[in-house]
Amino acid sequence: MIDIRDTGKGTSVVRLTPARCNIYTVTRNSRTILIDTGISFDRSRIEHALARKGVVPEAVVLTHTHFDHAGNAAWLAREYGCEVVVQEAESEALALGETPIPAGTHALTRGLVSLGKKVAPVFKYEPCQADHVFGETFDLNRFGINGYMIHTPGHSPGGATVVIDDIVALAGDSVIGTMPGSPFPPFADDVELLLTSWKKIIDTGCETFLPGHGKPVSREELIREYEKRSGLF
Numbered sequence: 001m002i003d004i005r006d007t008g009k010g011t012s013v014v015r016l017t018p019a020r021c022n023i024y025t026v027t028r029n030s031r032t033i034l035i036d037t038g039i040s041f042d043r044s045r046i047e048h049a050l051a052r053k054g055v056v057p058e059a060v061v062l063t064h065t066h067f068d069h070a071g072n073a074a075w076l077a078r079e080y081g082c083e084v085v086v087q088e089a090e091s092e093a094l095a096l097g098e099t100p101i102p103a104g105t106h107a108l109t110r111g112l113v114s115l116g117k118k119v120a121p122v123f124k125y126e127p128c129q130a131d132h133v134f135g136e137t138f139d140l141n142r143f144g145i146n147g148y149m150i151h152t153p154g155h156s157p158g159g160a161t162v163v164i165d166d167i168v169a170l171a172g173d174s175v176i177g178t179m180p181g182s183p184f185p186p187f188a189d190d191v192e193l194l195l196t197s198w199k200k201i202i203d204t205g206c207e208t209f210l211p212g213h214g215k216p217v218s219r220e221e222l223i224r225e226y227e228k229r230s231g232l233f
């Protein structure tokens with residue numbers, strides 16, 4: 001199933017294909033960028049989906065460099081000539097093809113993380129040299145897209161959120177859509193920092209938040225969870 005969102009301001013945001021993580025195309029006036037790239041096993045699926053849509057993305061924008069999001073960045077750069085954009089705190093991990101492993105936010109996921117550290121080589125992917133490395137914000141108008149990226153660390157150090165037409169925000173793993181009513185991610189490096197980033201994400205004024213995994217999260221859901229969590233600090 002392909003989920004299409006029109007911002008009502010000339011941009012369409014489409015989930016390209018079900019993959020290990022949500023990969024979205026953002027298109028405006030026939031110019032397309034990709035948000036995240038999935039895991040390397042998703043490659044042929046991405047290739048077919050792009051061919052079916054008849055689009056050649058001109059850039060790949062990464063919400064962060066975990067292997068399930070950055071796994072095909074190098075391939076997309078090579079095969080499609082995509083320019084790659086990443087936040088500076090993770091440009092080195094991307095250049096090495098390494099996943100900065102996050103901490104679990106509760107007991108079960110903490111256990112999974114210690115397991116993950118033992119199997120870290122599995123989290124390697126093809127290294128990729130970014131074309132654009134940004135600090136706080138990055139303007140996407142250079143690719144014909146009315147939008148920008150903001151640094152939203154917490155899940156990982158170089159986490160980024162992509163804001164399109166001030167309507168839709170693609171939040172990577174800063175927000176999760178796999179557990180209805182609970183958009184707080186099960187993995188995060190720094191929970192307090194993530195909440196600071198949630199405030200930034202809410203302050204974009206966007207109505208819909210598209211997560212790296214699972215279904216869209218509404219503004220109301222995000223604010224409700226933010227108020228619940230921020231009360232703990």
Ligand SMILES: [Zn+2]
Nearest residue numbers: 064066155173
């Ligand atoms: Zn992640």
